[in-house]
Amino acid sequence: MSEAIDAVVIGAGVVGLAVGRALARSGREVVVLEKAAAIGTETSSRNSEVVHAGIYYTPGSLKAHLCVRGRELLYRYCDSKGIEFRRCGKLIVAVTSEQCVQLETLETTARANGVHDLRRIEGAELRRMEPELIGAAALLSPSTGILDSHAMMLALQGDLEDAGGHVALHAAVEAGRYAGRTVRLTVSGDGETTDLEAGVVVNAAGLYADRVARAIADVPDGGDVPPLHYAKGNYFTYQGRSPFSHLVYPLPEEGGLGIHATLDLAGRTRFGPDVEWSETVDYTLDATRADAFYAAVRRYWPRLEDGALAPAYVGVRPKLSGPGESPADFRVSRAGEPGGATIVHLFGIESPGLTSALALADHVLERIDG
Numbered sequence: 001m002s003e004a005i006d007a008v009v010i011g012a013g014v015v016g017l018a019v020g021r022a023l024a025r026s027g028r029e030v031v032v033l034e035k036a037a038a039i040g041t042e043t044s045s046r047n048s049e050v051v052h053a054g055i056y057y058t059p060g061s062l063k064a065h066l067c068v069r070g071r072e073l074l075y076r077y078c079d080s081k082g083i084e085f086r087r088c089g090k091l092i093v094a095v096t097s098e099q100c101v102q103l104e105t106l107e108t109t110a111r112a113n114g115v116h117d118l119r120r121i122e123g124a125e126l127r128r129m130e131p132e133l134i135g136a137a138a139l140l141s142p143s144t145g146i147l148d149s150h151a152m153m154l155a156l157q158g159d160l161e162d163a164g165g166h167v168a169l170h171a172a173v174e175a176g177r178y179a180g181r182t183v184r185l186t187v188s189g190d191g192e193t194t195d196l197e198a199g200v201v202v203n204a205a206g207l208y209a210d211r212v213a214r215a216i217a218d219v220p221d222g223g224d225v226p227p228l229h230y231a232k233g234n235y236f237t238y239q240g241r242s243p244f245s246h247l248v249y250p251l252p253e254e255g256g257l258g259i260h261a262t263l264d265l266a267g268r269t270r271f272g273p274d275v276e277w278s279e280t281v282d283y284t285l286d287a288t289r290a291d292a293f294y295a296a297v298r299r300y301w302p303r304l305e306d307g308a309l310a311p312a313y314v315g316v317r318p319k320l321s322g323p324g325e326s327p328a329d330f331r332v333s334r335a336g337e338p339g340g341a342t343i344v345h346l347f348g349i350e351s352p353g354l355t356s357a358l359a360l361a362d363h364v365l366e367r368i369d370g
Contacts, residue, residue: 005029007200008185010173010212012036013044014149015349016204017156017167018361024163026365028200032160033187035172040153043206044354046283046315048235048262048273051075051085051145052352055092056252059112062330062363067352068114070359071143074152077358081155083148084265090144090247091121093135093300100137102251107139117142132243132301144247146263149354156357176201176216183216183341200368203345207281207318213345220337226347229322231255233273234285236293236309242269243301250300255323257351259296270312271297277323283314320348330360334367342368 009020012034020032036042051071057063078085094100103120110118121129121138129140157167170189177184182197205212213225233256242263250258255275262270271293276286290309297304320328331347344364353360 002195002197004182004197005031006198007202008033008183008196008198009202009204011204011206011209012039012157012167012169013042013204013206014040014153014156014354014357015044015206015346015360016202017153017160018357019202019204019364020165020167021156021160021163022361022365023200023202024160024165026369030160030165031196032165032167033171033173034167034169035189037169039157039167039169040150042281043315043317043350044149044153046313047149047351047354048260048270049146049149049264049354050247050262051147052355053090053110053141053143054113054115054352055106055110055118055139055141056257057109057113057352058327058329059109062332063352063356064113066330066356066359066363070352070356073358074147074355075145077155078147078152083151083155085145085147086265087143087145088246088263090141090249091126091130091133091138092141092249092251093126093133093138094251095135095299097136099251103137103139115141115143130244130246130248132303133248134302135300140246146247146265148265173212173215178216178218178220178336178341178343180340183343185216199341201341201343202364203343204349206349207316209318209345209347209349213347216343219335219343220340221335223333223335225345226320226331228348229319230278230281231317231319231350232276232278232282233315233317234276234289235270235272235312235314236290237312238269238271239308239310240305242267243303244269248300250296255319259293261297261301271309272312273315278316281316283316285311285314287311317350318348319350330356332363332367344368
């Protein structure tokens with residue numbers, strides 16, 4: 001069987017749902033295809049659920065712009081929808097005086113990105129704020145927070161459906177072909193194969209965005225498909241009462257932001273993620289990595305007791321930069337020809353993808369309509 005529709009979004013994570021919502025609210029008939037049995041089962045549900053301020057990213061980059069814009073959109077959206085969130089704030093800690101110069105660099109970058117509410121905290125005040133921490137100084141980011149990411153995705157899906165859109169589960173894109181005014185997709189699921197034709201296709205497949213892009217053949221000006229690098233991140237839960245009232249981050253490291261302490265909305269503390277490069281999408285948690293967690297956390301919380309960390313879960317980040325490479329920006333690639341169908345590929349949508357989701361959806365809509 002064959003069906004025609006205005007727009008198809010591939011992937012029902014938080015970004016795919018946000019894009020689908022934006023397209024449906026623009027008046028298009030939209031379906032969001034998801035190969036899994038539920039929405040948001042991979043990167044969108046295997047992260048720290050942190051609303052980032054926009055501190056770390058290269059000034060002028062998509063990550064910087066969309067994070068800062070997305071943060072405000074996200075807080076307003078959660079407030080309007082009754083989605084639970086908390087602006088608990090974050091401390092980025094320089095453990096030694098030698099590391100303080102890195103705090104200055106981060107603060108300069110944040111200001112260039114439009115983040116003007118950071119405050120430098122020196123040792124004595126830091127100890128009053130968080131008595132369990134050790135550190136020479138820290139940056140306080142009051143606009144950093146946490147949210148219920150699953151409730152957010154359900155709200156986005158509800159908005160999409162209220163605007164006439166639809167989410168199709170067990171719907172995997174097997175192949176596609178550019179056909180001038182439309183893109184023809186072959187979609188399989190539940191023992192059936194369906195051919196979909198759409199004038200707009202958005203590839204928001206996250207960990208599999210490169211594979212989906214390669215499956216769609218004969219795209220004019222399609223450009224190259226970048227390889228994705230999988231950064232596996234392990235999380236461990238602290239089994240005692242939370243020692244912190246803020247999120248606590250060390251200084252950034254290669255591939256990530258360091259093994260940090262985050263809170264959930266119930267007040268429990270978890271540590272992670274670390275960075276473990278992988279050739280495959282692998283959600284197996286290696287409990288032996290706890291030794292490295294104890295060592296990393298004790299640099300800023302020396303009172304962490306033996307045996308207090310329990311394995312929690314694993315997330316995988318789709319990165320455009322591999323081991324030893326400088327951090328890469330989000331990549332939004334538009335392909336097609338004038339008067340023909342439009343394809344937009346979203347590559348390397350890792351952190352701060354959750355924070356940026358609503359702003360990224362607006363950006364994709366501008367690329368389609370522009």
